[in-house]
Structure formats: structure tokens, C-alpha cells
Amino acid sequence: MTILIVEDNATNALILKRLAGKVTDEEIVIEADGSRALSLCHNTFFSMLVVDQMLPGMSGLQFVKAIRMLHRYDDVPVIMVTADQDPKLRETASATGVTGFLTKPVDAVTFRDLLAAHVGHVPPPRVAAR
Known part of the structure; x- marks a missing residue:
């Protein structure tokens, strides 16, 4: 399985990737643009998504809304x-389908714990019956 990090700041993306790498051996892909990340999700199944709110192309919330429309x-x-x-962003994010929420600067232990709680708990994508 693979994790997708959608983060436009290269330094933040590298930090998140390194922190995630301490929790899982899964492949970790980074994409800086929300629209390109959405295209990736159409072509590749990711077992977890880590998404920044402020992205070029679309906001993190817009990205999550679009992802939740893909049933897989x-x-x-x-x-x-x-x-x-x-303060309302956390509530809006939860209503949109975000399962975990952290503010920057990210506490390394909290981030790793949150990822660890979710890694390996995703069933494979559903395949539509023909």
C-alpha cells in the first residue's frame, strides 16, 4: 500500500515523509498540487492521505470532498x-471526511501516533461487480 502526502511546502513535505517513515514501511508519495494529487488518486489507490489545507490548485477541503466522492x-x-x-476549520474538515486533524507546526510524536492509529486499518479498494 502507499501513502500520499499532499503538501506544497517542500520542507514540510519532507518532514512529514520522514515522520511517516518512522511509523510504516509503506511507500510514501508527495504531491504539491491538489489537482494533480486528485488525478493521482484516480489512477492509484492510496491507503492513507495526509493533506495540507492551503494548496495550489484547490484547497485541502476541496480535495477531501472530491476524494470522498470516489467510493474506493x-x-x-x-x-x-x-x-x-x-477554529471552525476542524469541524468543517471532520464533516467533509477528515479522520485526523493537526495544526502546524506538527508535533512529531502526535503525528506519528495519529498515523500509527490508522496504518494498516484500510481494507483494499472495492471492485465494482460487473
Whole structure:
């Protein structure tokens, strides 16, 4: 299985990838643009998504809404990591389908614990009957 990190800041993406690598041996892919990440999700099944809220192409919330419309992503954990301090964002994110929410700067232990709680808990994608 593979984890997708959608983060436009290269330094933050590298930090998240390294932290995730301490929790799992799964392949970790980074994409900086929300629209390109969505295209990737159409072509590749990811077992977990880590998404920044402020992205070029589309917001993290828009990305999550689009992902949740793909039924094979119904049960895939989505962790939102954001510098946005709007108190309503967490509530909106949860209603959109985000399963974990962290604000930047990310606490390494909290991030690893959150990933560890979700790694390996995703069934394979559903295949539509013909």
C-alpha cells in the first residue's frame, strides 16, 4: 500500500515523509498540487492521505470532498495538517471526511501516533461487480 502526502511546502513535505517513515514501511508519495494529487488518486489507490489545507490548485477541503466522492476512498483515513488557525476549520474538515486533524507546526510524536492509529486499518479498494 502507499501513502500520499499532499503538501506544497517542500520542507514540510519532507518532514512529514520522514515522520511517516518512522511509523510504516509503506511507500510514501508527495504531491504539491491538489489537482494533480486528485488525478493521482484516480489512477492509484492510496491507503492513507495526509493533506495540507492551503494548496495550489484547490484547497485541502476541496480535495477531501472530491476524494470522498470516489467510493474506493470511503474508508481511507485522511489526516489534515494545516497552519490555518480558524477554529471552525476542524469541524468543517471532520464533516467533509477528515479522520485526523493537526495544526502546524506538527508535533512529531502526535503525528506519528495519529498515523500509527490508522496504518494498516484500510481494507483494499472495492471492485465494482460487473
